[in-house]
Amino acid sequence: MRKSLIYSNAFLYKLFSIIGFYLHLRPYKRKYSIISECCEKNNSILDLGCGLGDLSDNIHSSCTYEGWDTNDIFIKHAMKKSINVKLKDILEYDGNPKYDIIIVSRVLHHLNLKDRKELMNKCLKYANKKVIFCDSYKQKNLYFFLVDLRYKLGLEKLLGDYDGLNESSHSLMYNFNDLISFLKSFGNCNIYRDSFEVIAEFIKK
Numbered sequence: 052m053r054k055s056l057i058y059s060n061a062f063l064y065k066l067f068s069i070i071g072f073y074l075h076l077r078p079y080k081r082k083y084s085i086i087s088e089c090c091e092k093n094n095s096i097l098d099l100g101c102g103l104g105d106l107s108d109n110i111h112s113s114c115t116y117e118g119w120d121t122n123d124i125f126i127k128h129a130m131k132k133s134i135n136v137k138l139k140d141i142l143e144y145d146g147n148p149k150y151d152i153i154i155v156s157r158v159l160h161h162l163n164l165k166d167r168k169e170l171m172n173k174c175l176k177y178a179n180k181k182v183i184f185c186d187s188y189k190q191k192n193l194y195f196f197l198v199d200l201r202y203k204l205g206l207e208k209l210l211g212d213y214d215g216l217n218e219s220s221h222s223l224m225y226n227f228n229d230l231i232s233f234l235k236s237f238g239n240c241n242i243y244r245d246s247f248e249v250i251a252e253f254i255k256k
């Protein structure tokens with residue numbers, strides 16, 4: 052499957068992300084603030100669907116970081132910045148090796164429901180200490196008006212959420228209440244809401 056322009060170029064991906072954040076009146080530099088606050092010092096971290104691996108800049112230097120993504124362009128870009136990333140399908144994670152904290156940020160809405168649930172169950176089974184899922188939810192605002200317009204104008208394949216592997220996420224995104232219910236169906240978790248995103252922290256006993 053072909054990637055949209057956004058997923059074909061690291062600069063364009065970052066530009067669209069920045070525009071998305073500002074359309075939600077949220078400073079881009081706060082992108083990973085809650086996630087990084089949930090990652091205590093001295094932990095090994097696996098970032099599944101890591102994109103450009105930007106999260107690695109935001110976690111404490113005492114932590115080790117590894118990111119997996121199937122986007123070869125993003126992975127090459129991250130490697131040039133000496134970020135520890137691998138060109139790997141996250142659905143193939145089989146618990147080997149093990150990591151203290153597994154993070155899945157802004158990826159769930161890319162996956163169909165079956166893959167989404169399987170991945171979440173695997174993360175919850177294999178993480179040593181904690182799993183953090185972060186995802187955005189649909190709202191009635193300018194950003195989603197533009198996202199819907201893009202879809203209606205048939206621009207989804209060119210400028211939409213086509214990552215080269217999955218179908219467009221246009222119809223796969225939840226509204227706020229449905230996203231919370233979905234996340235809570237996986238067990239007890241701490242829920243944080245930050246502008247257009249929900250972060251669910253599952254701490255293992």
Ligand SMILES: C[S@@+](CC[C@H](N)C(=O)[O-])C[C@H]1O[C@@H](n2cnc3c(N)ncnc32)[C@H](O)[C@@H]1O
Nearest residue numbers: 100101102120121122140141142156157158214
């Ligand atoms: C919206 S980006 C999120 C990137 C990053 N985690 C962030 O928070 O900014 C979604 C990423 O998930 C990746 N992805 C989707 N399905 C995947 C799969 N099965 N295996 C690996 N990566 C996948 C895409 O290539 C894309 O880079």
